[in-house]
Amino acid sequence: MSTWFEITQSLDGFVAGPDPSLEDPLGKRGEDLHEWAFALASWREPHGRDGGEAGPENDLMQESRSRAGAVVMGRSMFSGGSGPWEDDPRASGWWGDEPPFGVPVFVVTHHEREPLVLGATRFEFVTGGVEEAVERAVAAAGDRDVSIAGGASVGRQALAAGLVDELLIHTAPMLLGGGTRLFDGEVAGLEIAEALAGPRATHVRYRVTR
Amino acid sequence: MSTWFEITQSLDGFVAGPDPSLEDPLGKRGEDLHEWAFALASWREPHGRDGGEAGPENDLMQESRSRAGAVVMGRSMFSGGSGPWEDDPRASGWWGDEPPFGVPVFVVTHHEREPLVLGATRFEFVTGGVEEAVERAVAAAGDRDVSIAGGASVGRQALAAGLVDELLIHTAPMLLGGGTRLFDGEVAGLEIAEALAGPRATHVRYRVTR
Numbered sequence: 001m002s003t004w005f006e007i008t009q010s011l012d013g014f015v016a017g018p019d020p021s022l023e024d025p026l027g028k029r030g031e032d033l034h035e036w037a038f039a040l041a042s043w044r045e046p047h048g049r050d051g052g053e054a055g056p057e058n059d060l061m062q063e064s065r066s067r068a069g070a071v072v073m074g075r076s077m078f079s080g081g082s083g084p085w086e087d088d089p090r091a092s093g094w095w096g097d098e099p100p101f102g103v104p105v106f107v108v109t110h111h112e113r114e115p116l117v118l119g120a121t122r123f124e125f126v127t128g129g130v131e132e133a134v135e136r137a138v139a140a141a142g143d144r145d146v147s148i149a150g151g152a153s154v155g156r157q158a159l160a161a162g163l164v165d166e167l168l169i170h171t172a173p174m175l176l177g178g179g180t181r182l183f184d185g186e187v188a189g190l191e192i193a194e195a196l197a198g199p200r201a202t203h204v205r206y207r208v209t210r
Numbered sequence: 211m212s213t214w215f216e217i218t219q220s221l222d223g224f225v226a227g228p229d230p231s232l233e234d235p236l237g238k239r240g241e242d243l244h245e246w247a248f249a250l251a252s253w254r255e256p257h258g259r260d261g262g263e264a265g266p267e268n269d270l271m272q273e274s275r276s277r278a279g280a281v282v283m284g285r286s287m288f289s290g291g292s293g294p295w296e297d298d299p300r301a302s303g304w305w306g307d308e309p310p311f312g313v314p315v316f317v318v319t320h321h322e323r324e325p326l327v328l329g330a331t332r333f334e335f336v337t338g339g340v341e342e343a344v345e346r347a348v349a350a351a352g353d354r355d356v357s358i359a360g361g362a363s364v365g366r367q368a369l370a371a372g373l374v375d376e377l378l379i380h381t382a383p384m385l386l387g388g389g390t391r392l393f394d395g396e397v398a399g400l401e402i403a404e405a406l407a408g409p410r411a412t413h414v415r416y417r418v419t420r
Contacts, residue, residue, distance in 0.1 A: 195407030
């Protein structure tokens with residue numbers, strides 16, 4: 001059993017662009033970060049879309065999907081909100097009626113809430129911080145691994161707490177110039193475990209060594 | 211004729227670590243960024259060292275070397291200084307009596323100075339900013355290309371001025387946590403032109419598209 005934190009950044013290290021809003025949660029040009037994924041069959045299928053490309057990048061994404069026995073994410077990745085759930089216009093999440101996970105998802109939040117089942121995905125809301133979320137995800141994942149899916153804040157907290165075995169970083173060919181930084185002061189030694197170059201992004205898997 | 215800016219960064223986007231000094235110009239752990247290069251024959255040979263690895267990364271570095279007809283660098287990459295030359299303890303540069311360039315090097319500085327010839331390398335000192343330095347380097351390079359060798363500040367200035375055709379970014383597997391950022395607010399569209407993964411770094415060549 002291992003845990004990995006997987007996210008897409010710009011070459012200048014941002015996971016969202018400047019001026020995010022509820023209408024534009026990834027900020028200016030932030031959506032463009034994910035163009036590489038939108039083209040792939042293994043992204044399109046769980047999102048209810050036809051077609052898409054096969055090939056090594058598709059295999060990489062498919063592997064992430066089949067490997068995850070549970071997912072950890074932050075509140076902003078779940079709904080974009082931060083306050084009490086009754087004030088959150090997206091309290092049912094960004095992910096529609098059929099979220100693409102299909103495994104238990106543990107949402108790190110300051111606000112308690114009963115579990116929410118949407119399609120094949122059960123969301124549980126964890127108020128004990130990223131440590132509790134990862135612990136519960138590990139228990140739920142069985143023989144499979146735990147995906148720490150973001151955003152940057154939850155990933156960084158998990159990394160700082162020593163809870164991340166691997167980073168899988170997708171780098172999109174763009175300089176966003178501002179926005180939400182992926183890393184912010186963390187110090188770590190890494191080893192390159194796998195690297196793959198596609199036409200729209202490069203993908204590197206790192207083992208965290210200290 | 212084209213220009214490229216080539217530099218090594220950490221995964222979190224730093225080209226030098228925290229607390230640089232004259233004794234430790236790349237800051238804490240900053241030297242480790244370049245471990246991938248120290249192992250290669252094409253780095254060792256111009257630096258007067260024997261041995262080293264062959265292979266695709268070596269070829270990439272060799273290509274950069276043979277492609278450059280002239281080099282542009284900042285004052286801090288030349289000597290680490292910033293004030294008048296007579297006050298600079300490293301006024302003859304970091305590079306020893308036989309600098310590894312062998313082509314004209316244009317140093318961007320605020321302080322005028324006569325050219326300096328060391329071994330096969332002629333350094334010229336340019337007070338008209340990065341624009342003038344690139345212009346003179348292009349004239350000196352003949353049929354060959356111009357290497358914008360760093361540091362980050364000169365590379366960013368050249369990028370902002372529209373003087374960079376390509377970025378060649380080497381990413382070392384480490385999080386430095388602080389130091390000198392490679393990018394700082396620049397916005398650009400990029401296309402992946404080439405990507406290569408080695409055991410100690412990944413290397414991506416980007417075309418600057420806007």
